[in-house]
Amino acid sequence: MTTSREHLDTALRVEALASLLIERGLIDEETVGKFVTTYEQSVGPMNGAKVVAKAWTDPEYRARLLADGTAAIAELEFSGPQGEHIIVVENTATVHHVVVCTLCSCYPWPVLGLPPSWYKDPAYRSRVVREPRQVLREFGLDLGDEVEIRVHDSSSEVRYMVLPERPAGTGDASEEELAALVTRDAMVGVAKVAAP
Amino acid sequence: MTRAGQADAAYLLDSAGPTAPPRDNGELVFTAPWESQAFGVALALEDAGRIDWEDFRQSLIREISDWEAAHPTGEGWSYYECWLRALERLVSGQGLVADADLRARRAALAARPAGHDHEDPGHHEHGEPAHH
Numbered sequence: 001m002t003t004s005r006e007h008l009d010t011a012l013r014v015e016a017l018a019s020l021l022i023e024r025g026l027i028d029e030e031t032v033g034k035f036v037t038t039y040e041q042s043v044g045p046m047n048g049a050k051v052v053a054k055a056w057t058d059p060e061y062r063a064r065l066l067a068d069g070t071a072a073i074a075e076l077e078f079s080g081p082q083g084e085h086i087i088v089v090e091n092t093a094t095v096h097h098v099v100v101c102t103l104c105s106c107y108p109w110p111v112l113g114l115p116p117s118w119y120k121d122p123a124y125r126s127r128v129v130r131e132p133r134q135v136l137r138e139f140g141l142d143l144g145d146e147v148e149i150r151v152h153d154s155s156s157e158v159r160y161m162v163l164p165e166r167p168a169g170t171g172d173a174s175e176e177e178l179a180a181l182v183t184r185d186a187m188v189g190v191a192k193v194a195a196p
Numbered sequence: 197m198t199r200a201g202q203a204d205a206a207y208l209l210d211s212a213g214p215t216a217p218p219r220d221n222g223e224l225v226f227t228a229p230w231e232s233q234a235f236g237v238a239l240a241l242e243d244a245g246r247i248d249w250e251d252f253r254q255s256l257i258r259e260i261s262d263w264e265a266a267h268p269t270g271e272g273w274s275y276y277e278c279w280l281r282a283l284e285r286l287v288s289g290q291g292l293v294a295d296a297d298l299r300a301r302r303a304a305l306a307a308r309p310a311g312h313d314h315e316d317p318g319h320h321e322h323g324e325p326a327h328h
Contacts, residue, residue, distance in 0.1 A: 020297060026241065035243070040225050104253060
């Protein structure tokens, strides 16, 4: 954590930058506020959860999603910045996918919102590539040796989203009920979706 | 110092209402108002066609990698500090706002009388920037 003094200085730097850009007509304050509100309130993992639930209940949608993530996601009207090239990878009993951005923080915003702090952390970004099994264990996900782990590095060209395994015992669940089970962590691949 | 703390507290309280931000797994998207402001400014610049997102991303990659090289233990990490530096560097590098103007504006803002709201970057009733 930064101290209050450092915090104040940083806040002041942002204010200096924003006020100059606004005064010069390079950006307007309303647009700044609109983006903040959108990503604080409207765009988040609940979008991705709907995509996952639809894929679990509609085999044709699942096929389209795995063939062209961006297009299938756009069918649910989720699109926008950082969502231009989304590839969806499917977890199975024998292959587990996990996503990272080793260089910065590339992440599929339209379906997952902004990344959590651990995703941006230097430790996660470097370690999950070197020792994914151990990192997943630290997240509480202990995968057997028979499960192959594939780490995907998101970039400006491609952002990955994981289609988790549908939990057992959810045969009667509606799409809406299923969506409520899906967590952000499962769609990044650091968790499984737990049965209700 | 307490003012910043109070502003943070108010921010967190706001997030508990019916329009609470997404916080699956108990995490807020932004942890301080300046972080959301820095985020919004970058997107607004891209939206207005003033910067190219890939240029910003490259600037961010460089800031993160410089920070990591200088802090091998990872202590003191702040993603949005890197974000802000990347944005400042890009904005001055592309000639949108000169470094000197940024420094002058910071000095002017820092010299405001106590009690001025430091958490409202859009507020510009302060005086002319200092001249050097």
